[in-house]
Amino acid sequence: MPGAPPPRPPEPLFLERQTYRRRRLMDAARLLPVAGAVLFFLPLLWAGPSGTGEARTAAGGLYVFAVWIASIIVAALISRRLIRSDDPPRGGPTDRS
Amino acid sequence: MLTFNMLALACALYAVLLFVVAYLADKRAEKGRLGILRSPLVYTLSLSIYCTAWTFYGAVGYAARSGLEFVTIYLGPTLVLIGWWAFLRKLVRIGRTQRITSIADLISSRYGKSNLLGVLVTVLAVVFTTPYIALQLQSVTLSFSVFAEPGTAVDAKGTAFWVAAGLVVFTILFGTRNLDINERHHGIVTAIAVEAVVKLVALLAVGVFVVWFVAGGPGDVFRMVEASPIAGWQMDQSRWITLTALSAAAVVCLPRMFQVLVVENSDESHLATAAWAFPLYLLLMSLFVVPIAVVGLAVLPEGSNPDLFVLTVPLAFQQEGLAMLVFLGGFSSATSMVIVAAIALSTMVSNHVVMPIWLNARQGGATVSGDVRDVVLMARRVSIVAVLGLAYVYYALSGGGAALAAIGLIAFVGAAQIMPALLGGLFWRGATRVGAAGGLIGGFVVWAWTLFLPGIGDGLLVSPALMAEGPFGLGWLRPEALFGIEGIDPVVHATVWSIGLNTAAFVTLSLLSFPGPLERLQGAEFVNILRYSSNARGWSPATVEAEDLLMMSQRILGAAEAQALFQSVARGQGKEGYLPDTTSEFLARLERELAGSVGAATAHAMMGQITGGAAVSVEELMRVADETAQIMEYSSQLEAKSEELGRTARQLRDANAKLTALSIQKDGFLSQISHELRTPMTSIRAFSEILRDGGDMDGEARARYSGIIHDEARRLTRLLDDLLDLSVLESGQVSLHNEIAVLGDILDRAVGATEQGGRHLRIERAVMDERLVLFTDPDRLAQVFINLMTNARKYCDAQVPVLRIVVRDGAEGLAVDFIDNGTGIPQESQQVIFEKFSRLGDTRAAGGAGLGLAICREIVARLGGSLAYLPGQGGAAFRVSLPHRLKPEVPRAAE
Numbered sequence: 001m002p003g004a005p006p007p008r009p010p011e012p013l014f015l016e017r018q019t020y021r022r023r024r025l026m027d028a029a030r031l032l033p034v035a036g037a038v039l040f041f042l043p044l045l046w047a048g049p050s051g052t053g054e055a056r057t058a059a060g061g062l063y064v065f066a067v068w069i070a071s072i073i074v075a076a077l078i079s080r081r082l083i084r085s086d087d088p089p090r091g092g093p094t095d096r097s
Numbered sequence: 098m099l100t101f102n103m104l105a106l107a108c109a110l111y112a113v114l115l116f117v118v119a120y121l122a123d124k125r126a127e128k129g130r131l132g133i134l135r136s137p138l139v140y141t142l143s144l145s146i147y148c149t150a151w152t153f154y155g156a157v158g159y160a161a162r163s164g165l166e167f168v169t170i171y172l173g174p175t176l177v178l179i180g181w182w183a184f185l186r187k188l189v190r191i192g193r194t195q196r197i198t199s200i201a202d203l204i205s206s207r208y209g210k211s212n213l214l215g216v217l218v219t220v221l222a223v224v225f226t227t228p229y230i231a232l233q234l235q236s237v238t239l240s241f242s243v244f245a246e247p248g249t250a251v252d253a254k255g256t257a258f259w260v261a262a263g264l265v266v267f268t269i270l271f272g273t274r275n276l277d278i279n280e281r282h283h284g285i286v287t288a289i290a291v292e293a294v295v296k297l298v299a300l301l302a303v304g305v306f307v308v309w310f311v312a313g314g315p316g317d318v319f320r321m322v323e324a325s326p327i328a329g330w331q332m333d334q335s336r337w338i339t340l341t342a343l344s345a346a347a348v349v350c351l352p353r354m355f356q357v358l359v360v361e362n363s364d365e366s367h368l369a370t371a372a373w374a375f376p377l378y379l380l381l382m383s384l385f386v387v388p389i390a391v392v393g394l395a396v397l398p399e400g401s402n403p404d405l406f407v408l409t410v411p412l413a414f415q416q417e418g419l420a421m422l423v424f425l426g427g428f429s430s431a432t433s434m435v436i437v438a439a440i441a442l443s444t445m446v447s448n449h450v451v452m453p454i455w456l457n458a459r460q461g462g463a464t465v466s467g468d469v470r471d472v473v474l475m476a477r478r479v480s481i482v483a484v485l486g487l488a489y490v491y492y493a494l495s496g497g498g499a500a501l502a503a504i505g506l507i508a509f510v511g512a513a514q515i516m517p518a519l520l521g522g523l524f525w526r527g528a529t530r531v532g533a534a535g536g537l538i539g540g541f542v543v544w545a546w547t548l549f550l551p552g553i554g555d556g557l558l559v560s561p562a563l564m565a566e567g568p569f570g571l572g573w574l575r576p577e578a579l580f581g582i583e584g585i586d587p588v589v590h591a592t593v594w595s596i597g598l599n600t601a602a603f604v605t606l607s608l609l610s611f612p613g614p615l616e617r618l619q620g621a622e623f624v625n626i627l628r629y630s631s632n633a634r635g636w637s638p639a640t641v642e643a644e645d646l647l648m649m650s651q652r653i654l655g656a657a658e659a660q661a662l663f664q665s666v667a668r669g670q671g672k673e674g675y676l677p678d679t680t681s682e683f684l685a686r687l688e689r690e691l692a693g694s695v696g697a698a699t700a701h702a703m704m705g706q707i708t709g710g711a712a713v714s715v716e717e718l719m720r721v722a723d724e725t726a727q728i729m730e731y732s733s734q735l736e737a738k739s740e741e742l743g744r745t746a747r748q749l750r751d752a753n754a755k756l757t758a759l760s761i762q763k764d765g766f767l768s769q770i771s772h773e774l775r776t777p778m779t780s781i782r783a784f785s786e787i788l789r790d791g792g793d794m795d796g797e798a799r800a801r802y803s804g805i806i807h808d809e810a811r812r813l814t815r816l817l818d819d820l821l822d823l824s825v826l827e828s829g830q831v832s833l834h835n836e837i838a839v840l841g842d843i844l845d846r847a848v849g850a851t852e853q854g855g856r857h858l859r860i861e862r863a864v865m866d867e868r869l870v871l872f873t874d875p876d877r878l879a880q881v882f883i884n885l886m887t888n889a890r891k892y893c894d895a896q897v898p899v900l901r902i903v904v905r906d907g908a909e910g911l912a913v914d915f916i917d918n919g920t921g922i923p924q925e926s927q928q929v930i931f932e933k934f935s936r937l938g939d940t941r942a943a944g945g946a947g948l949g950l951a952i953c954r955e956i957v958a959r960l961g962g963s964l965a966y967l968p969g970q971g972g973a974a975f976r977v978s979l980p981h982r983l984k985p986e987v988p989r990a991a992e
Binding site: 026029030032033034036037040041043044047055056057058060061064065068069071072073074075076078079080082083 | 164165168172175176177178179180181182183319322323325327328329330331332334337338341366369370372373376377380384387
């Protein structure tokens with residue numbers, strides 16, 4: 001490859017506690033939309049047209065807004081902590097190609 | 098009663114306010130005092146152009162028809178924003194480092210700065226955005242009509258025209274005032290932030306009014322919902338999933354959203370705030386939608402347009418101020434969307450359509466005189482007029498019917514066609530230009546056939562017969578039942594088929610095709626943007642004149658900016674003036690700067706013209722790779738050299754330590770030797786003085802004193818002889834008289850020479866072992882043996898001293914051990930006994946100067962062997978090792 005990157009030193013197996021926590025925080029940040037999607041799609045199980053017709057808009061609305069608010073709060077907590085500690089010089093983002 | 102004229106006046110005043118805000122913001126930005134203009138708050142609020150008039154008015158209508166489903170339009174963006182770390186962060190980083198100007202630019206840049214892809218995305222965007230803008234015009238005119246006196250018809254087309262014209266003026270004034278190097282529009286973004294607040298406040302005000310003043314509190318609203326026609330939640334599951342996914346794709350792929358999300362982003366950390374603040378904004382926007390819908394359904398007469406409940410409910414309760422606020426909120430939603438969409442589209446059109454054509458028309462003309470910036474700006478202004486004009490014409494032709502209402506989702510599906518190429522481009526290095534083009538074209542065609550054409554124009558473009566029968570009677574090609582699969586919701590149907598085919602074509606063609614060098618460069622750069630920023634270089638520097646480049650850049654970036662850039666680069670290279678060396682690094686940076694103004698593909702093409710089309714080639718890549726290899730080799734050489742230097746330094750340190758030790762030894766030697774010489778000299782002087790002065794001395798005393806003087810003089814002579822001997826030996830200037838001799842004979846001579854005088858020493862020998870023939874210097878060897886035997890005689894402290902002489906013969910040579918039965922030499926002294934002047938204990942009586950063993954060791958070394966102390970033999974033991982045959986003299990470094 002052109003502009004071939006210099007061979008990166010192998011990532012250490014064990015990380016400092018702080019770095020470790022930060023990595024897990026990133027994992028949480030990546031998983032958050034997945035968790036949100038699962039919760040937002042959960043009403044599919046009971047509110048379908050084939051359902052018993054028991055599903056109510058009012059209760060459903062409360063559920064959706066509750067999940068919404070929860071995900072906003074969690075996103076705020078995670079984002080603030082992610083941005084507070086600056087990117088480590090290397091190995092912070094570990095997106096695989 | 099609000100009249101049309103009052104509304105028009107309010108609109109005009111509001112527009113003036115926006116002009117003032119935008120103007121002041123631009124002024125502030127010009128002075129460099131960005132401050133709040135570039136705060137996370139303004140960034141988050143600018144994202145609110147996602148909420149157009151379609152959602153401002155339409156969400157309530159949507160809720161009144163299908164209950165909770167409206168919320169999916171907000172859930173998708175919420176998921177994308179709270180997951181910013183996984184996707185948006187990368188997108189924004191790419192946008193900033195690659196100076197991306199639009200979504201078309203991003204796709205084109207990722208796939209090798211291909212203008213084909215840029216044009217494709219631009220066309221797609223124009224096709225789905227124009228009706229979308231028409232929808233905004235419609236919503237504004239519709240909201241005007243609500244206030245119309247019964248019986249007097251509002252001139253809808255006239256209203257739409259004037260709104261469109263006003264928007265053109267505003268957008269051109271603030272969107273194309275200058276060609277910003279970063280493609281950022283401070284004035285417009287600030288105005289949009291103001292509009293975002295207005296529409297949020299308006300909707301919240303209506304919501305609060307409805308919940309607490311009409312219904313009587315949240316509990317009552319809950320009961321009203323339960324009693325309303327939409328009390329039961331009839332969820333269409335496929336639509337729930339599809340709309341959520343579509344809105345998630347749209348929040349990134351819609352040109353206007355890309356503009357505010359990526360292009361206008363000035364700081365990556367703003368994303369962290371928007372990650373929760375924008376979902377919060379969306380939540381507040383949708384919080385009161387269901388209550389307003391329910392109240393509207395309950396209090397307004399049957400057949401009222403639910404899309405206008407937000408306006409008509411306050412009016413029904415005589416809340417004209419509130420209605421005015423809502424009207425302005427709707428106006429805000431429409432105008433902010435139109436402004437940003439027009440800017441985004443005009444950027445795309447000018448960068449990907451007009452500029453390439455202009456460049457082609459003036460082949461080789463990038464260096465001719467004339468300001469390219471004027472061309473770019475003019476192209477943008479014309480594009481804005483054209484886009485809005487097209488939207489107006491579309492609105493006028495379609496008659497403003499209900500058909501337009503569906504265009505929102507149609508546009509979403511259209512925008513989602515970009516998603517596979519975008520996602521693949523960001524996360525898959527194997528994605529190629531051919532794959533992206535194939536996917537886009539396939540998705541575009543299916544989308545147009547299944548959703549866009551049937552969805553617009555009320556059967557004008559696609560006749561009902563065709564819808565029912567399919568083209569040429571081919572039933573499996575019916576727009577809403579491809580391959581004969583019927584009964585699916587049209588939006589879901591179109592989404593599944595278009596995105597499915599799009600992705601399949603994209604992946605398959607990517608797998609089968611082979612990307613060009615530039616594509617692979619860009620692909621690696623994009624996918625690995627978060628890991629490292631490689632300096633991918635694309636231009637061969639040799640063929641370019643810095644002056645040509647400066648000329649071109651001045652016309653795109655502006656004279657002052659270009660000169661500043663060139664000067665800073667020149668200074669970085671350590672040069673004076675404005676013309677830096679045209680290194681490939683500099684060329685790449687310049688191209689990025691140009692791309693910030695005219696887009697990657699155009700910038701690439703312009704650079705291509707200047708550099709004689711010497712774009713990156715495979716050979717070029719090889720050269721770059723070669724350079725890297727050379728650099729790596731060089732660095733490893735350096736490493737080896739530094740290691741060698743380290744080794745040399747260590748050796749030098751060792752040598753220095755040795756020299757220091759030697760110098761100390763020499764000092765010790767000198768003081769020793771002066772001491773050794775002084776003692777006999779003192780007694781000689783003393784006794785000779787006695788002899789000189791003492792006249793009445795008897796003969797006996799005189800003889801005794803003379804004897805002492807003589808003895809001391811002899812000792813001095815011996816000492817000087819030894820020293821001379823040692824220095825001769827050490828300097829290697831000794832001449833050996835080698836001959837064939839038998840070891841036994843030499844030992845016999847030595848024993849004979851030591852027999853007289855001193856204590857009796859019994860010597861045990863094994864005569865049979867001593868019959869060994871040697872080629873050596875027998876006199877010197879005998880000297881060594883005599884010395885060793887004399888030592889044993891002098892120092893052996895046993896009652897009956899016995900010296901054993903043991904001879905061993907081996908392949909390497911022979912060893913002669915001299916072992917006595919005394920107490921031996923203590924271990925700590927074994928090291929020093931071979932040093933000069935070393936004597937153990939009080940041995941003055943022995944009368945030696947302590948040079949004997951040192952001389953012996955030197956002699957044996959000259960004879961090719963070694964003399965060593967042999968510990969653990971029950972007494973003092975010395976081993977003389979000798980070769981059978983003395984080898985020719987090897988020059989030996991003096992120690």
